[in-house]
Amino acid sequence: MFRKHALASSYATAGTPDAQNEIHAHMLGDIALLVKHLGNVNSVDPTPGHLLGALGSLGEQWRARVSYLPPVYSVQEPVLALHLQLYDIVLNRYISQVAESDAPTCTESVMRQIVSTNLQAAQLARLAGFRATALGILTHAELTCAAKPALLAPLQIEHAQILWDEGHASDAMSAISRVADSLWAKLRAQDEDGGSADAGLASGVGTMSSNSQTADVDRVRAPTSLDIYDTKAAFAKAALCLSLWQEVTNSVSTAVLQSRYERVLRVHESDKAHYEFGHFYDN
Numbered sequence: 147m148f149r150k151h152a153l154a155s156s157y158a159t160a161g162t163p164d165a166q167n168e169i170h171a172h173m174l175g176d177i178a179l180l181v182k183h184l185g186n187v188n189s190v191d192p193t194p195g196h197l198l199g200a201l202g203s204l205g206e207q208w209r210a211r212v213s214y215l216p217p218v219y220s221v222q223e224p225v226l227a228l229h230l231q232l233y234d235i236v237l238n239r240y241i242s243q244v245a246e247s248d249a250p251t252c253t254e255s256v257m258r259q260i261v262s263t264n265l266q267a268a269q270l271a272r273l274a275g276f277r278a279t280a281l282g283i284l285t286h287a288e289l290t291c292a293a294k295p296a297l298l299a300p301l302q303i304e305h306a307q308i309l310w311d312e313g314h315a316s317d318a319m320s321a322i323s324r325v326a327d328s329l330w331a332k333l334r335a336q337d338e339d340g341g342s343a344d345a346g347l348a349s350g351v352g353t354m355s356s357n358s359q360t361a362d363v364d365r366v367r368a369p370t371s372l373d374i375y376d377t378k379a380a381f382a383k384a385a386l387c388l389s390l391w392q393e394v395t396n397s398v399s400t401a402v403l404q405s406r407y408e409r410v411l412r413v414h415e416s417d418k419a420h421y422e423f424g425h426f427y428d429n
Contacts, residue, residue, distance in 0.1 A: 169221060172211070173228050179207055180232055184240065194248040197240060198255055205259045212266070219274035226267040233260050257293040264291070265300050277308050284308075294373060295332065299325055299380035303387060315395055322388045329381035333413070336374055382414035386422055 264287035310318035
């Protein structure tokens with residue numbers, strides 16, 4: 147924490163030559179980490195296990211280093227932009243050379259990092275007041291990232307958040323409702339014994355009985371793969387956000403909100419979900 151405050155002081159005027167030099171030194175350090183982790187990986191015939199381990203360690207160290215920077219757009223944005231460029235190099239130089247059977251796993255690992263970095267950059271821009279820039283980052287990422295829907299969902303949720311911040315409450319709720327419904331439909335599709343899809347379940351317009359809803363949620367509760375876990379986590383995030391906005395705008399009944407909070411807890415239990423549910427009851 148002390149180091150972060152010290153850095154915040156030195157970056158107080160990010161446009162000064164000294165501040166720029168420190169940012170560039172940080173970026174050079176990140177490049178050095180890339181060389182350190184991937185320098186011993188054979189780019190002609192990389193071993194998937196070795197490559198994935200190196201990428202995981204690299205991503206963790208880059209994220210930790212960014213967390214030490216002050217949350218200032220002019221400071222963090224160049225670093226995040228560099229990370230995205232370096233991930234592209236990794237895709238072109240290393241991932242393209244792995245065996246065809248291992249390529250999807252390796253590609254998904256890099257795409258996770260790319261989506262996460264784009265999301266962080268967009269959130270940074272939004273919080274700095276650069277909403278148009280944030281929308282540009284999100285749109286570009288959604289169009290260019292060959293990631294699974296569950297990984298792209300946080301980008302779509304952030305897009306809805308920008309609409310909400312700009313005062314377009316109806317558009318924001320419609321956008322995030324579509325995300326939640328899509329993710330719920332995907333979870334239902336994983337259930338071999340599931341009945342007909344309930345298209346409006348996530349947005350609270352379904353007609354199923356509460357007992358039937360509970361049974362449906364229980365069937366998709368246990369994750370069987372990382373993809374399903376990602377889908378559940380993204381659904382929970384979208385559904386919680388939608389619930390908060392609908393509560394603020396008083397656009398749905400208390401019963402619908404309670405049902406959705408309970409559904410989220412059954413699908414993807416988390417401290418945030420418990421907190422929001424408790425807050426809902428307190429109010």
